[in-house]
Amino acid sequence: MHAFGAGLLLLVQVSPAVAQTEIVFPATGSVRICGHGSQLHPVVNRDGKIAYQRWGLDGSHDTVVRDAFDQPELVLAPPACGWLAASTELLACIWHPSDDAGFVGKGSYSDWQSIPQGFTPASEMRISSVAIWDDGGTSDRMAASYFDQGRWNIYLARDVAYGNQPGDEDFRSSGDLLEPAVEKYLIVWVERQRWERADRQWAIYYAHWEEGYTSRRFLGYGRHPSVLQLPGSRFLIAFEAIGGPAPTIEVHEVVRPGQTVKLPWEPACEAARRPILNADGQVLYACWDPDEEDWFLTLGVLDAPECKIVVDRLGHFPEEDEPPQYHGVGNYVAYSKLDSETSTRFGVWINEREAVEVGMRCREWVECMHGAPGFCYPPQFVR
Numbered sequence: 001m002h003a004f005g006a007g008l009l010l011l012v013q014v015s016p017a018v019a020q021t022e023i024v025f026p027a028t029g030s031v032r033i034c035g036h037g038s039q040l041h042p043v044v045n046r047d048g049k050i051a052y053q054r055w056g057l058d059g060s061h062d063t064v065v066r067d068a069f070d071q072p073e074l075v076l077a078p079p080a081c082g083w084l085a086a087s088t089e090l091l092a093c094i095w096h097p098s099d100d101a102g103f104v105g106k107g108s109y110s111d112w113q114s115i116p117q118g119f120t121p122a123s124e125m126r127i128s129s130v131a132i133w134d135d136g137g138t139s140d141r142m143a144a145s146y147f148d149q150g151r152w153n154i155y156l157a158r159d160v161a162y163g164n165q166p167g168d169e170d171f172r173s174s175g176d177l178l179e180p181a182v183e184k185y186l187i188v189w190v191e192r193q194r195w196e197r198a199d200r201q202w203a204i205y206y207a208h209w210e211e212g213y214t215s216r217r218f219l220g221y222g223r224h225p226s227v228l229q230l231p232g233s234r235f236l237i238a239f240e241a242i243g244g245p246a247p248t249i250e251v252h253e254v255v256r257p258g259q260t261v262k263l264p265w266e267p268a269c270e271a272a273r274r275p276i277l278n279a280d281g282q283v284l285y286a287c288w289d290p291d292e293e294d295w296f297l298t299l300g301v302l303d304a305p306e307c308k309i310v311v312d313r314l315g316h317f318p319e320e321d322e323p324p325q326y327h328g329v330g331n332y333v334a335y336s337k338l339d340s341e342t343s344t345r346f347g348v349w350i351n352e353r354e355a356v357e358v359g360m361r362c363r364e365w366v367e368c369m370h371g372a373p374g375f376c377y378p379p380q381f382v383r
Contacts, residue, residue: 026312029354032347033069039336039348041323043086046136046330051076051084051091052348063093069350083323085132088330092132092142128152131180143180143187152176154189156213169213181227185209186235186254188225199243206237208257219252219260224324228277233257236302238275238283246271249285251302268298268308273317278328282359286317286326297326297335299355307362311355312337316346331356 033039035054042052051065054073063081064073081093126147134140143156154171169187171177176192188206204219210233225239235254240247249272251263271288273295278284281302286295287310295314301307315338318325326335331353336346 025310026349027310027351027355027358030312030349030351031069032349033066035064035073035348038344038346039064040346041084041318041325042334042336042348042350043084043091043327044329044332044334044350045086045091046088046332048332048350048352049091050332050334050348050350051081051086051093052334052336053081053084065091069352083128083130085130086327086329087132087134087140088136090132090134090140092130094127094130094144129179131182133182133184135184139184141182141184141187143182143189145178145180145189152178154178154180154187156180156182156187169207171207171213171216179224181225181237183227183229183235185233186227186229186237187213188219188227188237188239190223190225202242204237204239206254208254210257215258217258217260220250222250223320224274226275226277226283228279236263236277236281238277240273240275246288247273249273249275249283251275251283263302265300265302265305267300269296272298274324276324276326276328278333278356279330280356280360281363282328282356284311284326284328284333286314286324297333297337299328299333299359301359301363304363307359309355309358309362311335311351312349314338315341328356 037054037056040053042050044050048068049065050069051063053061054064055061063076065076066073083094085092128145130142130144132140132142139159141156141158143154145152146155154177156169158168173191175194177189178192179190181188186206186208188204191203191205192201194201200221202221202223204222204225205216206219207213207216219237220239220241221243222239222241225237228236230236236251237254238249238251241250249267251265252260253263254260267285267287269287269289273286276284283300283302285298285300287298289296295317297311297314299309299311311333312335314325326333333351333355334348336348339345339347
């Protein structure tokens with residue numbers, strides 16, 4: 001579907017026994033960004049600023065920033081970003097070819113283009129999987145995985161806008177430490193022990209500031225963690241759990257340092273991958289539909305498991321060690337998908353507020369429709 005602002009249409013034919021629905025993708029509020037080349041791996045912040053990778057037909061590669069989805073493409077310098085991350089206001093990426101992680105600031109494009117400080121655990125080291133958090137003010141955190149002496153480690157920097165500070169943390173292990181996710185007082189990562197059997201090689205660990213980051217807590221076997229701070233000192237950790245018949249998503253709450261509880265929430269499908277926690281207790285993830293033979297971008301509501309908002313079909317899933325094809329912060333969901341089933345060109349779409357607001361309303365007025373198992377919409381969204 002190429003039309004701008006294409007809608008999520010719910011056509012319900014009511015009979016005495018059952019109501020049937022037809023869902024046309026993408027969801028209401030989704031708009032495709034105009035631009036040249038293929039557009040992949042987008043990230044977005046709470047103000048709707050969006051960044052993504054752009055590949056040209058000639059194989060050229062650069063990183064593009066827009067102040068809003070309808071604003072011009074502005075190329076970052078240096079131009080090629082290997083891994084993008086975004087938080088409340090900030091953008092972080094790993095520059096190529098040196099693989100040094102860069103930090104790009106707030107506000108106008110001129111601010112985004114500047115690099116106040118580099119972020120480098122040590123010189124001439126390979127860096128991967130950058131993650132960033134900020135509070136919208138002067139406090140921020142950035143973490144990355146870096147390669148040193150034959151294995152990957154995690155480095156956590158605080159107040160990166162001012163350069164690496166005393167108290168920055170260096171996490172090391174006998175295995176590889178990868179894929180960090182960071183909040184102000186909590187860091188989560190994946191630890192790979194290559195000598196273990198396949199379903200035990202990848203494990204999720206976290207460390208809590210209140211324990212001095214010295215206690216590394218095991219959470220489960222999986223990959224691709226995401227973390228979100230709740231009011232007070234509570235945190236949510238979501239990750240892609242492995243070891244079962246298909247990958248699924250688990251969500252745990254850190255109720256106090258060293259103590260977690262697993263939430264009863266489950267994804268909308270048997271095979272679910274790459275969760276991203278968003279504000280207001282929502283989780284963005286990819287769902288495999290065996291009937292459609294496609295991945296669908298889905299928004300779940302953690303305290304209303306019946307609410308599952310399908311944003312769009314993706315048509316593609318990234319390689320295991322590539323960044324995800326979607327991201328969400330605040331009221332914005334950004335994602336990349338193939339233009340059509342026969343196309344090899346990716347386009348970036350952004351859903352502004354609509355999907356997130358539907359999730360919030362669904363949480364308040366849960367009323368599932370007969371004949372549509374696994375999906376739920378508020379009454380005012382059913383026609």
